[in-house]
Amino acid sequence: MxxxxxxxxxxxxxxxxxxxxxxxxxxxxxxxxxxxxxxxxxxxxxxxxxxxxxxxxxxxxxxxxxxxxxxxxxxxxxxxxxxxxxxxxxxxxxxxxxxxxxxxxxxxxxxxxxxxxxxxxxxxxxxxxxxxxxxxxxxxxxxxxxxxxxxxxxxxxxxxxxxxxxxxxxxxxxxxxxxxxxxxxxxxxxxxxxxxxxxxxxxxxxxxxxxxxxxxxxxxxxxxxxxxxxxxxxxxxxxxRAAVAFFSDVNVVKGTVQGALVDTPFGQFLTPGHPDGTEVEIVFRPQHVRIDFDRNGSGPLPTPTHGVAARATVERARFLGHESLVEFRMEFDGSIQKVTVPSVFLPEAGRVMWLTVPRRHCFVFPK
Incomplete structure (x- = not known):
């Protein structure tokens, strides 16, 4: 032994x-x-x-x-x-x-x-x-x-x-x-x-x-x-991405790296370590998305921390007891993005709103 x-x-x-x-x-x-x-x-x-x-x-x-x-x-x-x-x-x-x-x-x-x-x-x-x-x-x-x-x-x-x-x-x-x-x-x-x-x-x-x-x-x-x-x-x-998704729902936006950056409807994201031509996924959780109201067809101005606002239409909204879940259909590709709000927030279906994503809450992974 x-x-x-x-x-x-x-x-x-x-x-x-x-x-x-x-x-x-x-x-x-x-x-x-x-x-x-x-x-x-x-x-x-x-x-x-x-x-x-x-x-x-x-x-x-x-x-x-x-x-x-x-x-x-x-x-x-x-x-x-x-x-x-x-x-x-x-x-x-x-x-x-x-x-x-x-x-x-x-x-x-x-x-x-x-x-x-x-x-x-x-x-x-x-x-x-x-x-x-x-x-x-x-x-x-x-x-x-x-x-x-x-x-x-x-x-x-x-x-x-x-x-x-x-x-x-x-x-x-x-x-x-x-x-x-x-x-x-x-x-x-x-x-x-x-x-x-x-x-x-x-x-x-x-x-x-x-x-x-x-x-x-x-x-x-x-x-x-x-x-x-x-x-x-x-x-x-x-x-x-799977590790993010194991803990919560996720939203995903796809893009291709050029010059250590990827262009998306939410603005540019840094992609250090990924060579040009790499297809990547920008992953973020529903609770980190910020919602803004439509202002005569315009959204909030771009900022370094939140990037560019993307236009979306409310698909449906539900109150879950401790938070509200709002599903948006994105104008840029027709995808559904989920947003959670820690309160009662139930906008009617068809309403136009604008979404921004804080850069500090986003993860970039190869597709």
Whole structure:
């Protein structure tokens, strides 16, 4: 066995580190050269569409699946490569899933105590401590079927935390909850995990959940991590058009580079690094478009920050509760561009208006 792998310096080692993990099913790469680190007390989200390799990565870390290549370290110590493997039950890793997986024939107390070591009194003390933290101490002798979905989720959290795992792996644990409960349960869960100084790796396909919960986001696509960083940086500095579109709707205007510039109906855009003749896409989000009223057939004057106003006609407008969505048909090419306004704004269909796009909110990518 390859037990002689050099440990990292533990005083600086992350709680969890995976290096160059690769896994294929039927010769099809599912996890492709994935590397990431998670510090103690940190929440990292693996974010991406269904089928991109997120859950398989989690199962490899937990020891349920074996990788074809790569290494996994906990606190600087190797726990798994393609030869040496610490069994799943000795990895000090907790697991939480969407279906809670509570034992229906066991009480809440016995569910939380399942897998705990120690005397009966020590187990009871730990169970009582955790149920108090998740505000369920009054249900200690109840059974899972007597609890709501949110209460069952908190029992599952208490059970996962009971052995004091150094790492918590969470696979879409809140997706089974209705929207009314989800935000509160998520916040309570994060608070408790941070109190326990647990490193958390959370899998989700919901960008809003990742932005709300994560200290770091690892955006996955096709088995690879295509971008990592703090939520703000991943959102505001996307690597490509698909990364922008994963977090929100997008508008796209196309053009061809000439002299490091591209001409569009919204004015010129700088295109550094793209040679002449390159076809590019100017990508921007609906919430960043500015709307101006028509002034006898004219729009606002051009500015360096907002460029040139483009004429458009309202196609339809809808109020979505927290914002209004207005769809415009552009005069220059007949395309539909979407604009969101954080208030009630419902112009009638057919009305002529002018749109401008702040340059600082635009991204230029090769077509």
């Amino acid at each position: 390859n037990t002689s792998a050099q440990p990292l310096h533990t005083e600086t080692a992350p709680r969890l580190e995976i290096r160059n993990i690769h896994c294929s099913f039927d010769d099809r790469p599912v996890v492709d050269n994935v590397s990431l680190t998670v510090q103690a007390g940190q929440v990292t989200c693996l974010l991406g569409p269904s089928g991109c390799g997120k859950s398989t990565t989690l199962r490899i870390i937990a020891g349920v699946e074996m990788q074809d290549a790569g290494e996994i370290y906990v606190d600087g110590k190797l726990i798994c490569d393609t030869v040496y493997r610490v069994p799943p039950e000795r990895r000090e890793i907790g697991l939480m899933f969407q279906d809670f997986a509570l034992f229906p024939h066991l009480s809440v107390a016995d569910n939380v105590a399942f897998g705990l070591k120690g005397t009966r009194a020590e187990k009871r003390a730990r169970v009582t401590e955790l149920l108090e933290k998740v505000s369920l101490s009054q249900y200690i002798d109840e059974f899972p079927h007597q609890l709501s979905g949110g209460e069952q989720q908190r029992v599952a959290l208490a059970r996962a935390l009971a052995p004091r795992p150094r790492i918590m792996l969470m696979d879409e644990p809140f997706s089974g909850l209705d929207n009314r409960l989800r935000d509160g349960i998520r916040d309570e869960t994060l608070s408790l995990l941070k109190d326990e100084d647990t490193a958390v790796l959370l899998v989700t396909h919901e960008p809003e959940e990742a932005m709300r919960m994560a200290d770091q986001i690892a955006l996955m696509r096709g088995g690879r991590i295509i971008q990592q960083g703090a939520p703000y940086n991943v959102y505001t500095n996307p690597v490509d």
